[in-house]
Amino acid sequence: MNQPPGGRTPFRAAEETGRTPIQPFYSMRRFKMPPQIVRLVLLTLAIVGSYFVARAFLTPASFGEFGWYRGEALVELRSRTPVYAGKQACDECHSDQLQKLAKFEHKTLSCEACHGVSREHAENPDILPVKLTGSHCIRCHEANPSRPKWFKQIVVKDHYSGKCTECHVPHQPSQSP
Amino acid sequence: MKTQYSRRNVLTRLGGAIAGLLTLSTARAVKAAVQKVFVSSGAPKDYDTTKHKWLMCIDVNRCIGCGLCVEACKKENSVPEGPYFRTWIERYIIPKPEPGSGQTRGETLVDSPNGGMHGFPPSPVPKDQIEHSFFVPKLCNLCEHSPCVQVCPVGATFDAPDGAVLIDPKYCIGCGFCIQACPYGCRFLSPVTHTAEKCTLCYHRITRGLKPACAEICPTQARIFGDLKNAGPDDPIRKFYENNRVSVLKPHLGTEPRVLYAGLDKEVR
Numbered sequence: 332m333n334q335p336p337g338g339r340t341p342f343r344a345a346e347e348t349g350r351t352p353i354q355p356f357y358s359m360r361r362f363k364m365p366p367q368i369v370r371l372v373l374l375t376l377a378i379v380g381s382y383f384v385a386r387a388f389l390t391p392a393s394f395g396e397f398g399w400y401r402g403e404a405l406v407e408l409r410s411r412t413p414v415y416a417g418k419q420a421c422d423e424c425h426s427d428q429l430q431k432l433a434k435f436e437h438k439t440l441s442c443e444a445c446h447g448v449s450r451e452h453a454e455n456p457d458i459l460p461v462k463l464t465g466s467h468c469i470r471c472h473e474a475n476p477s478r479p480k481w482f483k484q485i486v487v488k489d490h491y492s493g494k495c496t497e498c499h500v501p502h503q504p505s506q507s508p
Numbered sequence: 509m510k511t512q513y514s515r516r517n518v519l520t521r522l523g524g525a526i527a528g529l530l531t532l533s534t535a536r537a538v539k540a541a542v543q544k545v546f547v548s549s550g551a552p553k554d555y556d557t558t559k560h561k562w563l564m565c566i567d568v569n570r571c572i573g574c575g576l577c578v579e580a581c582k583k584e585n586s587v588p589e590g591p592y593f594r595t596w597i598e599r600y601i602i603p604k605p606e607p608g609s610g611q612t613r614g615e616t617l618v619d620s621p622n623g624g625m626h627g628f629p630p631s632p633v634p635k636d637q638i639e640h641s642f643f644v645p646k647l648c649n650l651c652e653h654s655p656c657v658q659v660c661p662v663g664a665t666f667d668a669p670d671g672a673v674l675i676d677p678k679y680c681i682g683c684g685f686c687i688q689a690c691p692y693g694c695r696f697l698s699p700v701t702h703t704a705e706k707c708t709l710c711y712h713r714i715t716r717g718l719k720p721a722c723a724e725i726c727p728t729q730a731r732i733f734g735d736l737k738n739a740g741p742d743d744p745i746r747k748f749y750e751n752n753r754v755s756v757l758k759p760h761l762g763t764e765p766r767v768l769y770a771g772l773d774k775e776v777r
Contacts, residue, residue: 388533392540397557400666404676410551411712414584415721440727444576448583471574471727476631477599477641478572482728 415443416453424456428502435503436483445501468495555715560670561736561766562709564723565748566645568771570730573597573643577722577731578625584710584721592696594707595647595722597624600775602640603633613639616775644776645731647722648673648694648707649757649765656686656695656706665704671736671766672709680704691761709733 364372396402421442422429432438443449447461474484491498500506581587581595603614614637621629624643631638654673657665664679665686680703687695687704695706710720714733718724723733734745748754752770758777769776 388536394663397669398666400663401676401679404666404674404678405557405668405711406551407676407678408674408708408711409555409715412550413710413713413716413718413721415580415713415718415724417713417718417724419718437727439729441724443580444725444727470576470627471572473627475573475628476635476638477601477628477643479569479642481569482572 414448414450416448416450418442420453421449423453432502435505437502437504468499468501552715557669559737562671562714563650563734563736563745563766563768564647564709564720565732565734565745565754565768565770567730567732567748567752568642568644568769568776570728571597571643571645572728572730573599573624573628574727575624575627576725576727577645578623580721580725581707582625584713585708587705588698588700590699591623592698592705593623593625594694594705595623595645596620598644598646598776599624599628600640600642600644600773601631601633601638602773602775603637604639640773642771642773644769644772645722646692646694647767648709649692649763649767650709652764652766653762655689655691655761655763659685659689661685668711672711672714673706674708674711675704675706677701677703691758691763692765 393402601617605611723731754768756765
């Protein structure tokens with residue numbers, strides 16, 4: 332360190348004279364942090380550090396894959412099994428019926444709209460779909476002023492009291508049996 | 509008993525605690541890996557979320573209010589019994605104005621008994637007094653800027669890259685903020701799971717190449733479902749755009765929905 336010439340510091344003279352020693356200038360370089368501040372800094376670091384450790388443990392790996400959510404949720408949501416089989420599934424065995432249907436007014440209908448949920452039937456043909464009743468026709472074709480004008484509607488009690496299928500073929504509605 | 513704080517004692521306990529933490533985290537990782545394999549086994553493998561943009565087009569002039577879509581949605585998604593719907597149908601009845609009232613039209617009536625699932629009762633307004641009447645199917649509007657996503661405090665609801673607005677049922681805490689934020693009333697708190705639920709566009713169906721249950725079952729093709737990123741010139745959604753002038757619900761909110769309506773009236777909110 333910077334020793335003053337002569338091996339004596341000018342301050343030793345002050346000690347010898349019994350006066351209060353003045354803090355030497357060079358000891359300022361060995362500044363000691365007050366212990367309460369050290370404790371505060373360590374505590375802050377511990378709290379912030381434990382937050383990051385806890386975050387690393389608790390956040391799922393896929394969080395933030397696409398955005399601020401769990402990317403794995405997309406896989407979980409699409410892993411459910413569909414209930415309705417869909418028209419393609421019917422087409423695998425009943426393509427003849429679907430081709431006939433495509434020539435008539437009911438071409439826009441899905442099979443399961445009338446025949447009911449048929450997934451079990453599609454997987455195992457021995458399980459038959461739900462049996463039909465005339466209420467399926469009325470559900471759509473009963474007259475209602477809110478229904479669009481282009482849509483064929485009847486007032487059931489004025490129309491006929493028997494079965495719909497006596498006069499109409501469901502798959503070819505404009506034809507009589 | 510006085511605890512002995514010997515060096516050996518403290519070090520042993522510390523070592524035990526660290527070992528326990530490490531085992532716990534390993535167990536968690538193993539559990540997550542097993543769950544991932546188990547869950548993804550049923551999910552379609554060849555689906556890339558970033559290569560699709562789903563949308564739904566609804567032609568109000570084609571809806572006959574049969575309620576088959578509402579029923580199909582309930583069955584497909586195990587929606588709880590009672591007044592809980594992921595999709596529903598509203599009936600609008602606009603009567604003729606009172607003579608000499610100076611109004612263009614009468615007071616609009618809107619109803620949706622049981623979501624329209626079992627059809628609609630006869631009109632409360634006699635047929636000759638109705639100016640306009642029509643059915644409007646409603647569902648999640650697939651907003652580009654979803655208010656529901658913005659308010660979720662836990663990152664449980666999100667815009668998927670393919671345009672579906674979805675809920676992570678494991679993350680949802682059931683606070684109900686999103687239910688209040690949705691301007692279209694498309695969300696509800698499930699009484700079964702106590703989490704928010706909504707239309708997922710039948711995410712398990714569309715990722716398998718099927719249509720959503722409502723679009724599949726609609727007898728008049730009032731609901732047209734499509735993929736904006738993979739729509740050819742003959743795609744039904746292109747035809748829908750060509751043949752109709754389209755609008756969205758509540759455009760003033762700036763949510764930019766991807767559910768497009770044709771034939772809407774100004775009374776429809």
